[in-house]
Amino acid sequence: MLFTEKEREIYFMETEIQIKGLCKNFGKKQALQSVDLTIGPGMFGLLGPNGAGKTTLMRVLATLLPKSAGEVRVCGVPVEHAAEIRKMTGYLPQDFSMYGNMSACEALDYLAVLSGIPKAERKKKVPEMLEKVNLLEQKNIRVKAMSGGMKRRLGIAQAIIHDPRVIIVDEPTAGLDPEERVRFRNLLCEIARERIVLLSTHIVGDIEATCEEIAVLNHGEVVFRGTVESLLKLVENKVYSAEVSARELDGLKERFIVTGILNRGSTAAVRIIAESMPLAEAKSCSADVEDAYMFLMHSISATPVQKGSEQA
Amino acid sequence: MGALFLKECRKIAKSLVYYVYLVAFVLFITGQMSEVEWVDRLSEPQPGQESYGYGYSSDERVIMQSGLETLFQELLSNRFATYPFGFYKEVTLNEEEQEVLKRAMQQCTGMEFEQMAEENVAYWTEVYRMGAEESAAEYSEAEMWHLPLRENLSYEEFEQVMEKAYEIVGSGSYYEKSSYEKRGIAALTYEDALEHYRELCEEDRVSGAQMRLFCDYACIFLAILPIFVGVSACLKDKRAKAAELIRSRSVSGAALIGCRYLANVVMCFVPVLLCALLMQMPCVYAAGQAGIKADVLAFAKYSFLWLLPVIMVVLGAAFFLTEATETILAIPVLLAWAFGSVFSAATLTGDFGWKLVTRWNTFGSYGRYAEELEQLYRNKGMYMALAVILVLLTVAVYEKKRRKGEMLYGKLRKNNS
Numbered sequence A: 001m002l003f004t005e006k007e008r009e010i011y012f013m014e015t016e017i018q019i020k021g022l023c024k025n026f027g028k029k030q031a032l033q034s035v036d037l038t039i040g041p042g043m044f045g046l047l048g049p050n051g052a053g054k055t056t057l058m059r060v061l062a063t064l065l066p067k068s069a070g071e072v073r074v075c076g077v078p079v080e081h082a083a084e085i086r087k088m089t090g091y092l093p094q095d096f097s098m099y100g101n102m103s104a105c106e107a108l109d110y111l112a113v114l115s116g117i118p119k120a121e122r123k124k125k126v127p128e129m130l131e132k133v134n135l136l137e138q139k140n141i142r143v144k145a146m147s148g149g150m151k152r153r154l155g156i157a158q159a160i161i162h163d164p165r166v167i168i169v170d171e172p173t174a175g176l177d178p179e180e181r182v183r184f185r186n187l188l189c190e191i192a193r194e195r196i197v198l199l200s201t202h203i204v205g206d207i208e209a210t211c212e213e214i215a216v217l218n219h220g221e222v223v224f225r226g227t228v229e230s231l232l233k234l235v236e237n238k239v240y241s242a243e244v245s246a247r248e249l250d251g252l253k254e255r256f257i258v259t260g261i262l263n264r265g266s267t268a269a270v271r272i273i274a275e276s277m278p279l280a281e282a283k284s285c286s287a288d289v290e291d292a293y294m295f296l297m298h299s300i301s302a303t304p305v306q307k308g309s310e311q312a
Numbered sequence B: 001m002g003a004l005f006l007k008e009c010r011k012i013a014k015s016l017v018y019y020v021y022l023v024a025f026v027l028f029i030t031g032q033m034s035e036v037e038w039v040d041r042l043s044e045p046q047p048g049q050e051s052y053g054y055g056y057s058s059d060e061r062v063i064m065q066s067g068l069e070t071l072f073q074e075l076l077s078n079r080f081a082t083y084p085f086g087f088y089k090e091v092t093l094n095e096e097e098q099e100v101l102k103r104a105m106q107q108c109t110g111m112e113f114e115q116m117a118e119e120n121v122a123y124w125t126e127v128y129r130m131g132a133e134e135s136a137a138e139y140s141e142a143e144m145w146h147l148p149l150r151e152n153l154s155y156e157e158f159e160q161v162m163e164k165a166y167e168i169v170g171s172g173s174y175y176e177k178s179s180y181e182k183r184g185i186a187a188l189t190y191e192d193a194l195e196h197y198r199e200l201c202e203e204d205r206v207s208g209a210q211m212r213l214f215c216d217y218a219c220i221f222l223a224i225l226p227i228f229v230g231v232s233a234c235l236k237d238k239r240a241k242a243a244e245l246i247r248s249r250s251v252s253g254a255a256l257i258g259c260r261y262l263a264n265v266v267m268c269f270v271p272v273l274l275c276a277l278l279m280q281m282p283c284v285y286a287a288g289q290a291g292i293k294a295d296v297l298a299f300a301k302y303s304f305l306w307l308l309p310v311i312m313v314v315l316g317a318a319f320f321l322t323e324a325t326e327t328i329l330a331i332p333v334l335l336a337w338a339f340g341s342v343f344s345a346a347t348l349t350g351d352f353g354w355k356l357v358t359r360w361n362t363f364g365s366y367g368r369y370a371e372e373l374e375q376l377y378r379n380k381g382m383y384m385a386l387a388v389i390l391v392l393l394t395v396a397v398y399e400k401k402r403r404k405g406e407m408l409y410g411k412l413r414k415n416n417s
């Protein structure tokens, strides 16, 4: 395909996903409501509760769902140009699966063919990718005989084999053991240097370890967009730890956001988020992303008191 | 493209349905293609033989004889076989209608209908009595009872009778001009037999006749068996829950569906071709023994002409219906089509029309085949074209689903939970 100089600039220089006023409806259900996001090169984390719309957003970006309204450009190319977009994106679906009777090697090779990779390159790339995700030794194992984690790793390999500029991975670390998770995070970070990696996760540790920038979705709306530090800022000086008796615990849960409970016989060590010192004996401690996330979700939806009564 | 085609072939070769297809086809076809006494078949007819068998004839006298005898038999039982729209339907006539036809017959024979009936009954009683005592084969052609036609009965008169019968019995009956003209059956004379033998050796070169018979049976199975292969191929992505993943790759719908379709056609057709080659071998050998040079390429000529278009259109329809509905709807629909086509055939030899299953359940008869060849080309060409159209539609459906992100019909993939 031939491009003019200007088009070349737009299509090939820009490494950015621009989302403006994106809406997606499933019948009456609004899965995405006027989402505005700009995602630059590097790792970008997408957080949000179940049903928030993370997968929906990713599927729109991967051209698997048409948007209802708004404007989406991936590296300058509007998502409507599906063929162009598919060439430059790698996608790992949340429920990755392949033909059960194919081996890891065959499955990867098949998907590589579907991305138009020539034979010589495939011969080189397939073992290379399997090596990267630590599947080379098990390359002949059939997909149906794979454990959940192995499947995921195969999924990651297929998402990056055609060297895409945009990598969209939906909960890639779910089901991986800690060792593999670390390995995988490092792999993504390595790849993300001059590419966009968009990752959704429920595992806060992944975000802490890898992402510069994050967005939090809730009910189809972006409720937070910024760096990890700015998210942590939200709960700066609001996290406390305390040693309380088991009887006090229920009362505490009603009044504050309790993000951690460690039972120690008759007493319990708790982690509390509160605007001011919740208990006389509480000690202030440093906040992590999980605290910030919990605080954010509570402050936008319900007060801790209401939440407590709901649970009762 | 080539790589994807080979990958698709491998995928098929690893599927269970494909092995069922292979085994079923080989079992069916070997079950139907019975052992042939090649020596009998390939021996030149000699003058003075007791019988030279039966055959179709275009002789007017023979056509008149067969036509009126059929009418006579159907009148006797008052059961008229018709095939409107290709499906069998029995017609019975009321007294008045029967009377009209009986009178017409009387004019042709100059004999009362009741008298003809009596003679006929007497003959068959005798046959059964003899059959119980001696071997029925003792009956030579000369002794067979025939409807005594008037000596000076003209073909025009006969045609008028048939016309009348056609009006009364209805369309799709034997009495249609195109039908009765082709179904004059008579005992062959030495000259006829010699001509048939010449056709067999020179036109068909033996293997042609054999392969036509092979295609006759194979065509029936190939109208049915590839349905399952095609449906399974199309549902594979969905069953493996890999449909979305595959849609997210950069391959175009045309390349993906095109390669899949071609791979299925090739994988279904190659074993058929091999089977044909194997079944042709004894025939070529026997011909060689009899000093006739057989056509060694007949297996390919006939398979490509008769069988490939059937495989193509059946797979095309299976692809289209499966891709459009994501169900196994194609199986009942295409089975109905195939069985309808098989059971609706009024004749097992020729009369191809637009039938999916074209038949030639006869060894030889090249002359008649040559006459119908043009019709056959038209039939097969049409199905090839239809197959291409169906594949293009399948591509369109696939791309549409890809754009919409969900099924063409029916509910959304997940419900709000």
Ligand SMILES: Nc1ncnc2c1ncn2[C@@H]1O[C@H](COP(=O)(O)OP(=O)(O)OP(=O)(O)O)[C@@H](O)[C@H]1O
Binding pocket: A026, A029, A030, A031, A048, A049, A050, A051, A052, A053, A054, A055, A056, A057, A094, B412, B413, B414, B415, B416, B417
């Ligand atoms: N195909 C669909 N048809 C109808 N509703 C859908 C469809 N896909 C998603 N939804 C709805 O859209 C909303 C967002 O779903 P989505 O899968 O994007 O959430 P998510 O953030 O990925 O959740 P999770 O963390 O559980 O993966 C949900 O309420 C879901 O029920």
Ligand SMILES: [Mg+2]
Binding pocket: A054, A055, A056, A094, A170
């Ligand atoms: Mg999801």
